[in-house]
Amino acid sequence: MAARKRMALALLAQGNGLHPASWIAAGGPTDCSNDISYFADMARLAEKGLFDLFFVADTPAARTDNLDAWSRYTPYMNCFEPITLLTALAGVTSRIGLGGTASTSFYEPYNIARLYASLDHISHGRGAWNVVTSGNNYAARNFGEDKLPPHAKRYARAKEFVEVVKALWDTYDDDAIVYDRERGVYFDPAKFHVLDHQGEFFKMHSALNIARCPQGQPVIIQAGASNAGKELAAETAEVVFNSDDELADAKAYCDDVKGRTAKFGRTPADIRVLAGFTPTIGESKWEAEDKYRQLQELIHPLVGKVRVASDLEADVSDLDPDQPIPLDRIPQSANLHTRYFEQIVDMIKNQKLTLRQLWQRYERGNKRVLGTAADVADTMQEWFEAGACDGFMMIFPTLPGGLESFVARVVPELQRRGLYRTAYEGRTLREHLGLKRPASRYARETMKAAG
Structure with missing residues (x-):
């Protein structure tokens, strides 16, 4: 009998939490945004809760106008660069996946390929890249533009960008580096592949200067909601974030994205859809509602x-x-x-x-639940078993308190119901999520040529 499918969980980690007043109300340290020990403790707590993924969102910009408002609400105004933070966290965790955002609009493919390959090696196979095209004009102004390019153009660049990055990740075959001291050969030249690429946005004669990743390739994350975004997700993503707050809408989105995979030679099993989920947990529903009201x-x-x-x-x-x-x-x-x-x-x-x-x-979508641990688990079970998602991106209004309550009270309830793991069974993020390790494109070509 096949093992019962279990839900995946990711933590969206940001300072004192995602509520605009969290830094006032959270009760934690006010200087946590630049405190690596604070994030290390949070990552270890999420790992104790057996989360699949510790995730860091980002935009490469500070707000530069309306400062009276932004000084009271501080998203991305004082934060670590994600790859730097995740690399540090790789040294204080051993199982939880480590994912972060980097924009295809303001990086070059070679930079991204190298940074995330390094993260995957340093973490022994736990790295993930969240592909975004960026969504604010503050970032554009940092890079010599007055505003972002049109939506369609950003997604066209992103599609080509991801193709190039994935090709670079396959520079070395898995067994290319041989360390043959007797012959004095470090790697097999026949298993090293130079990328010649000339497209609309990028022209490259290039090879990545790091061995193939423990996961083959880091996990690709995407969160597009437009038609172009869903197309990019269906073609390239392995984890997709969704922010619908109604079950029927979430299921329609999940079915839509997975239903697009066939035309790209993929299957629905190649994607895990995580629904945004914002719980406030109390001893009673009244207590949870009062916390939210405050x-x-x-x-x-x-x-x-x-x-x-x-x-x-x-x-x-x-x-x-x-x-x-x-x-x-x-x-x-x-x-x-x-x-x-x-x-x-x-x-x-x-x-x-x-x-x-x-x-x-207004909560930027995402399913909000105010109630007891059982109430939270009930909603998660309903969405999961209805096929509205494969798991959840946990977005706590306040941190670390929201995560502490969830790990202590909701995780055991989900485990009791058989919906959630009781131990990590693998070591890489792909193993946690049940995603296959991709074969190198060059290995696939060799196999096809051999018949």
């Missing part, structure tokens, strides 16, 4: 407005917070985060909320 009350109006404005891609600073947003303020389409834009527009048009109500309720 957090929401800490959102400053300037912060509320800038959060709405960022994803609506429109200025709302002059609007009365106790009136609805005029429909003529809504842009025709998004150029930054399509999924978030669509969610916030839907709330404006269909829920008729005031601006204040909007910033109080």
Whole structure:
């Protein structure tokens, strides 16, 4: 009898947590963003909870306007560069996967291939790259542009970028480095492959100067919600993040992305979809709701407005917070985060909320649950067994407290129900997720030639 499928869990790790007032309310150290010991403790706690992945989101930019608002709400205003942080964490953990964001709009493929290959070697096969095209114009200004290129162009570059990176990861065959002291041969030249690439965005005659990774290739993560994003995910991703907050929508997204894999020579089993999940855990539902209410009350109006404005891609600073947003303020389409834009527009048009109500309720999607450990486990089980996801990206409003409660109270409940592992069974991230180790493209070509 086949073993029962178990859900995967990833932790989105960011300072005091993901709530805009978390740094005020979390109760942890206020200087944690630059404290490697703080992140090491968090990674070890997630590993104690048998999480598949410790994940660091990023944008290569600080905000440079509306500083009265951003000084109260600090995403990416004071943070480690992800690869540096994850490499340090590789030395204080042994099993949990280590994934981070790097943008195809502002790196070059060779840099990314080398950085993530190094992470995979240093962590003994636990590295993962989150492919993003970037979603704010602050980053563009750091690299000589006034604003991001159009959405379609960013995704076209990303597609070619990933193709080149994966080819570079196959520079060496698995057995290319022979260390033959008697013959004085370090590697077999026949098993070393130079990439000649000339495309729309990149022209390269190139080879990567590091052995093939323990995982063959680091795990590829993607989170696109637009049609172009879902196409890129179906073609290249192995882990996909989804932020739908309704079960039916999440299942439709999961089925859609996995249903696109066949045309790229892949199968649904090649992808793990993780749903964004934001629990607030209490001894009772009332206590959890009260915790959430207290957090929401800490959102400053300037912060509320800038959060709405960022994803609506429109200025709302002059609007009365106790009136609805005029429909003529809504842009025709998004150029930054399509999924978030669509969610916030839907709330404006269909829920008729005031601006204040909007910033109080808007959560960038993701399923929010307020309740006991059993309530949280019930929702996770419902989504998982309905096929809405293969697991969850855990997004805690406050850290480390949210993670501590989850590991102590929800993890045992999931294990009792047979939904979650009781021990790591492998050592690499691919083994945790049940993903196959990719064969080198050159090995595949040799096998095809041999018949």
